[in-house]
Amino acid sequence: SLSPIFSDHPIVLGGPGLVVEIDESKFGRRKYNRGRLVEGHWVFGGVERESGKCFIVEVEDRRENTLLTILQQYVAPGTTIMSDGWASYRRIPDLGMTHLTVIHSRNFVDPLSGAHTQNIESLWSALKRFMRKMGVMNTSKEFFPSYLAELLGDGSVLSQI
Structure with missing residues (x-):
């Protein structure tokens, strides 16, 4: 079972011999709200395979500097x-981490390295399912982080994975 780590939590995932799957995902969908397009919220996260611990951070963009800075905060060399x-x-290798990739347009598990991101993908699916059920998927930028924290904090989402 997974346990969440929020952006103010000091714990770091991973270390030698451990695997952390990372991914970014968009929450919310395009809709027009009083004439303007609401795009949703980008979230970046990771799951440590061995413990099930995870981190999830809302991000402004998916640029290299943004994601690698967060990765350094939450994942050990x-x-x-x-x-x-x-x-x-x-x-990622510049951060002192080994980096294996899977190209989803080709396969879900890399045939040579065995790399996959199925755990983090499952986390996104469960979170989105719960947020839709709760009716908070398209919530405002102001309230999105608190809904995310509440959904993760009670353990109901994470127990589904």
């Missing part, structure tokens, strides 16, 4: 990172 082929991840 020496960790094996598994991700998709998103270009912003290409400098």
Whole structure:
């Protein structure tokens, strides 16, 4: 079972011999609200395979500097990172981490390395399912982090994974 780590939590995932799957996902959908397009919320996260611990952070963008700065805050050097082929991840080895990728357009598990991101993908699916059920998927920027924290904090989402 997974346990959440929020942005003010000091714990770090991973370390030598441990695997952390990372991914970014968009929550919310396009809709027009009083004439303007509401795009939703980008979230970046990771799941440590061995313990099930995870971190989830709302981000303004998916640029390399943004994601790698967060990765350094939450994941220890020496960790094996598994991700998709998103270009912003290409400098992960510069952080002292091993980086394995799976290209989802080709396969879900890389046939050579065994890399996959199925745990973090499951976390996104469960979170989105619960947020839709609670009617908070398209909530405002102001309230999104508190809904996310509440859903993760009670354990009901994480117990589904």
